[in-house]
Amino acid sequence: MKYLKLKSFDDLIRVVLSTQQPVLHHIDIGDRHIYLIPYAIFGNANLVYYVEMETPVKGKYVVYDKFNGSISFSDHVTPDTRLTYLPIVDVEEQNLFSEKIFKKKKKEKKGKNK
Template sequence: MTAKLIRLKRLVDLVHVLNVSQLPLIHHYQLNGSHIYFVPVTLGGEPSVIYYYEAPQPLQGVYILFNNFTGEILISNTWASDSKFSIIPIIEVENQSFFSEKELISEIAKRKHTGRKDKSDQVVAREAVINV
């Protein structure tokens, strides 16, 4: 079975998927100049759905800190010992078999070909980078 790809508009949407996940971590995979951040959801032993967020540049850190009180997302290179944050590691993926690269490249090309540009392309620039 091939996993279904679900493209999310915002990084915070990916964080929300993780709030109900058993293993809260985000995979980062670079593909044809795009930075793909994804979370595979497994049903019945195989990845069934892959939620992903495409970023124009890599996130500048190895942790996503989600403020549970304000909903703010911070990117950090260090772990934060503060209970107001949910800390999500970003895992660098060298190779993967969760999804077909050809299929994802086709999806990315379709979006770029239509000239559609959402606000999600600007999200990374608005996220704060912290070094705790």
């Protein structure tokens, strides 16, 4: 399994929209919230795009406005055709990849390597 950590939630939403993935996955790991999409590419190669956040998004759906490109959140779907709704699914357990990749890395202090 290969993975790509993205810089922002907006980047992840652009990937979701361009790959036409119908759902966004959410995993709580420690004090962080991981939002991801698994993506199957050539042959047996699998890729996970993800972003880490300190707080969860507010809502059950990501709402993308196709006219102005804005991203918002909602707990309800409306019949507005300008909007694309991406459901956020809470994952209780997974075995796609090791959760070790999400562990906080300790920063090395400079000048301590003697």
